[in-house]
Amino acid sequence: MKKLLYLFLFWLIVSCEKEEVKPQITVDSVILIEVQEVVASGKNYLVLKCETEKIYNCANYALDVTQVISKNNFSVNFTGMNTDDICATGLGPAKNNIILGALESPTYSLALNVNGFQNKGTLTITNTQILLNFPQQNGIQILNPVYTR
Numbered sequence: 001m002k003k004l005l006y007l008f009l010f011w012l013i014v015s016c017e018k019e020e021v022k023p024q025i026t027v028d029s030v031i032l033i034e035v036q037e038v039v040a041s042g043k044n045y046l047v048l049k050c051e052t053e054k055i056y057n058c059a060n061y062a063l064d065v066t067q068v069i070s071k072n073n074f075s076v077n078f079t080g081m082n083t084d085d086i087c088a089t090g091l092g093p094a095k096n097n098i099i100l101g102a103l104e105s106p107t108y109s110l111a112l113n114v115n116g117f118q119n120k121g122t123l124t125i126t127n128t129q130i131l132l133n134f135p136q137q138n139g140i141q142i143l144n145p146v147y148t149r
Helices: 002-015
Strands: 031-040 043-052 056-058 062-070 073-082 089-092 095-101 107-114 117-125 129-133 140-142 146-148
Touching: 031 107, 031 129, 031 146, 043 062, 043 073
Parallel strands: 031 140, 062 095, 073 107
Antiparallel strands: 031 043, 043 095, 056 089, 062 073, 107 117, 117 129, 129 146
């Protein structure tokens, strides 16, 4: 009887369906970046609205990002794209909104990295404007370098 129990447990473990790991899709487009300010709970939060210039056959592609945040430095790495199991019918870019937080200090270093390109710039906050200064833009395009508050 014990052998039968062990055999059943072995069969149960072996026959369990393993979750398929989806391969990550490489970003094959310029990433369009727009700064926005969102008010929530009485605080102003800065958000980078990011989307690919290229349009894909599913409207629900997402940009994968990793962020490294230190005192006055932000580094955003666009690592690829992913899709849901179900394709949202319609065409659209891959998207992601990156929340930088409720920032008050006047100037921050900001790195936006994609496909081996390292784009270094500054984010400056004044009472009337938010400025994104990126002298060189490789793999990215800043759509609104000056955001009026």
